[in-house]
Amino acid sequence: MPSPRTITVIGGGPAGMMAAVAAARAGARVVLWEKNGSLGRKLLATGNGRCNLSNRDLDPRHFHGGGRDHVAHALSAFGPGPTLELFGRLGLEHYHDDRGRCFPASNEAGSVLFALEHELARLGVEIGTRREIVAVDRGRPGFVVRQRGRDQRCDAVVLACGGAASPQFGANGGGFELARRLGHRVTPIGPSLVPLDLAGNWFHKLQGVRLDMTLTLNGSAPITDEGLFTHYGLSGPLALRASRAVAAGPTSGTLSFTPGLGRGTVRDRLRLRREQLAGRMSAEFLCGWLPEKAGRMLVRESGIAAEATVSAIDDALLDVLAGNIVAFPAAINALRGLKEAQVTAGGVDCGEIFPGTMGSTLVPGLFFCGEVVDVDGDSGGYNLQWCWSSAWVAGTAAAG
Numbered sequence: 001m002p003s004p005r006t007i008t009v010i011g012g013g014p015a016g017m018m019a020a021v022a023a024a025r026a027g028a029r030v031v032l033w034e035k036n037g038s039l040g041r042k043l044l045a046t047g048n049g050r051c052n053l054s055n056r057d058l059d060p061r062h063f064h065g066g067g068r069d070h071v072a073h074a075l076s077a078f079g080p081g082p083t084l085e086l087f088g089r090l091g092l093e094h095y096h097d098d099r100g101r102c103f104p105a106s107n108e109a110g111s112v113l114f115a116l117e118h119e120l121a122r123l124g125v126e127i128g129t130r131r132e133i134v135a136v137d138r139g140r141p142g143f144v145v146r147q148r149g150r151d152q153r154c155d156a157v158v159l160a161c162g163g164a165a166s167p168q169f170g171a172n173g174g175g176f177e178l179a180r181r182l183g184h185r186v187t188p189i190g191p192s193l194v195p196l197d198l199a200g201n202w203f204h205k206l207q208g209v210r211l212d213m214t215l216t217l218n219g220s221a222p223i224t225d226e227g228l229f230t231h232y233g234l235s236g237p238l239a240l241r242a243s244r245a246v247a248a249g250p251t252s253g254t255l256s257f258t259p260g261l262g263r264g265t266v267r268d269r270l271r272l273r274r275e276q277l278a279g280r281m282s283a284e285f286l287c288g289w290l291p292e293k294a295g296r297m298l299v300r301e302s303g304i305a306a307e308a309t310v311s312a313i314d315d316a317l318l319d320v321l322a323g324n325i326v327a328f329p330a331a332i333n334a335l336r337g338l339k340e341a342q343v344t345a346g347g348v349d350c351g352e353i354f355p356g357t358m359g360s361t362l363v364p365g366l367f368f369c370g371e372v373v374d375v376d377g378d379s380g381g382y383n384l385q386w387c388w389s390s391a392w393v394a395g396t397a398a399a400g
Contacts, residue, residue: 003029004027004028004029005027005028005029005155005156005398005399006028006029006030006031006142006153006154006155006156007020007023007028007029007030007031007154007155007156007157007158007395007398007399008030008031008033008143008145008152008154008156008157008158009023009030009031009032009033009157009158009160009395010033010133010136010145010157010158010159010160010161010175010178011033011034011159011160011161011162011175011370011372012032012033012034012036012038012039012040012127012129013039013040013041013042013043013160013162013370013371013387014040014042014043014112014116014370014384014387014388014391015160015162015369015370015371015372015387015388015390015391016032016034016039016158016160016161016369016370016391017032017039017040017116017117017120017391018116018369018387018388018391018392018395019158019160019367019369019391019392019394019395019398020032020120020123020125020158020395021116021119021120021123021125021395022391022392022393022394022395022396022399023158023395023396023398023399024120024123024124024125024399025123025396026395026396026399026400027399028398028399029126030123030125030126031125031126031127031128031152031154032120032125032126032127032128033128033131033133033145033147034127034128034129034130034131035129035130035131035132035133035170035174036129036130036169036170037129037130038129039113039116039117039127039129040112040113040116040117041169041170042162042166042169042170042171043109043112043113044109044110044113045109045166045169046109046342046384047103047109047381049108049109050103050104050107050108050109051103051104051108051109051111051112051384052101052102052103052380052381052384053083053084053087053094053102053103053104053112053381053384053385054080054083054084054101054102054381054384054385054388055080055100055101055102055380055381055382055385056080056096056100056102057100058075058079058080058382058385060072060075062377062378062380062382063375063376063377063378063382063386064192064244064345064375064376064377064378065187065345065346065347065350065373065374065375065376066187066349066350066351066374066375067350067353067355067373067374067375069350069355070350070353070355070358070373070375070390071375071386071389072355073355073356073393074355074358074386074389074390074392074393075385075389077389077392077393078388078389078392078393079385079389080102080385082392083385083388083389083392084102087112087115090115090116090118090119091115092104092105092111092112092115093105093106099380100380101380101381102381131147132147132148132174133145133146133147133174133178134146134147134148135178135181136157136159136178136181136182136366138182138363139153141155142154142155142156142365143155143156143157143365143366145157155365156365156366156367156398156399157365157366157367157398158367158368158369158391158394158395158398159175159178159179159348159366159367159368159369159372160175160368160369160370160372160391160394161174161175161176161178161372162175162344162370162371162372163175163176163189163343163344163347163371163372164176164189164338164344165191165192165194165338165341165342165343165344165371166338166339166340166341166342167338167339168339171344173189173344175348175372176189176347176348176372179348179368179372182360182362182363182366183362183363184348184349184352184360184362184363185348185349185351185352186346186347186348186349186374187346187347187348187349187374188346189338189344189345189346189347190247190338190344190345190346191243191335191336191337191338191340191341191344191345192243192244192247192341192342192343192344192345192376193240193241193243193341193342193343193376193378193379193383194239194240194243194335194336194337194338194340194341194342195230195232195233195234195235195236195239195240195243195335195336195340196233196234196235196239196242196243196246196332196334196335196336197232197233197332197333197334197335197336198232198233198234198330198331198332198333199331199332199333200331202297202301203229203233203234203297204231205293205296205297206229206293206294206297207229207230207231208228208229208293209228209229209291209293209294210226210227210228210229210236211226211227211257211290211291211294212224212225212226212227212259213225213226213227213238213255213256213257213259214255214256214259214260215227215234215238215239215242215253215254215255215256215330216253216254216255216256216327217242217245217246217251217252217253217332218251218252218253220242220245220253222256223238223241223242224238224259224260225237225238225241225379226238227239227255232336233332233333234330237379237380240342240379241378241379241380243335244345244378246332246334246335247335247345251331251332252329252330252331252332253330253332254327254328254329254330255327255328255330256325256326256327256328257290257294257298257325257326257328258290258325258326261326262326263322263323263326263327266322266325266326267318267319267322269289270318270321270322271318273285273289273310274310274311274313274318277310278309278310278311279309279310279311280309280310281306281307281308281309281310282299282304282305282306282307282308282309282310282312282313283296283299283300283306283307284296285299285304285310285313286298286299290325298321298324298325298328299321301324301328302317302320302321302324303317303320304317304321342379342383343371343376343377343383344371344376345376346374347371347372347373347374347375347376348368348372348373348374349374350373350374350375353368353373356393356397357393357394357397358373358390358393358394358397359394359397359398365398367394367395367397367398368390368394369387369390369391369393369394369395370386370387370390370391371383371387373390375390
């Protein structure tokens, strides 16, 4: 009876762990190398520690880069249904929120890592941490995977090294260099799903304010989601979703602090509040409707004297305030850098990867999955689903 194929998976993030699970389940002997001291460091930080596993709406339009065919195939081969079924068999319960995002029932990313690590152990996957791979050479047959002071031969290699985003969790873009040395092209690298630097000084006193808003950028469709003001500008899901639209450079738009309400409706509500709160100081006019810091900023930026009473606000100023509440001018200077990005835009050129196997068109036995590939998704579980799906395809094909 022939011995099982030996598969080396490089990278112990979500894609690497899933690729190792898939290859081992397909009968291969699997070795998983991770340069950090533990597996899944970045996974533990996803979804603010909750781990946004997937999404109900996985239309390929939510993915970007050069691999739409690769996304479509991977999702059809191992989409959200099989993904959640697998995790369910590993003891992980889940739920969907009202925006279609999928989270573990525990709301803890550690539950996802726990399930994967126990499955790796059950399958007998050999795991080596603090093992940085410095080179992958073609061994004819197979490959020689070189660490510092140690070499290992294998039949196939799965590159699941992640990208260059969030280096504080160990990412350094090393997988791109390994791919280049094997003859692959890497498309230009940049940050994706990243906070926004805003222009002006109106937002500085809003630091820590979190609320649902609508951001309308020039030439783009409105985006409604939760935003978080910071000392530099805007973070949270709203900023992350908007970051792709502003990647080309500085842009401008408007912020609505009352999503779904038009200017006329807001103006009518302001008139009613003026009657009801006539003796209140103008600086506190919006307290009880909007977060206090946001309300004070909007009153100030509308030219209303903070020390005056609400009854002194005339119709003209009330109209200015209504306009600012529903369409406050917001100029965006730039994106924050890779350190604050959730994922990397760009990666190994999909034109050199077979969609059906995630295998290299240049180097037989070499496979890719996850963030190292030129595919990045919108905020909302799309990038993790790409990791699960592409890794399952790559791991299964490598074992075959």
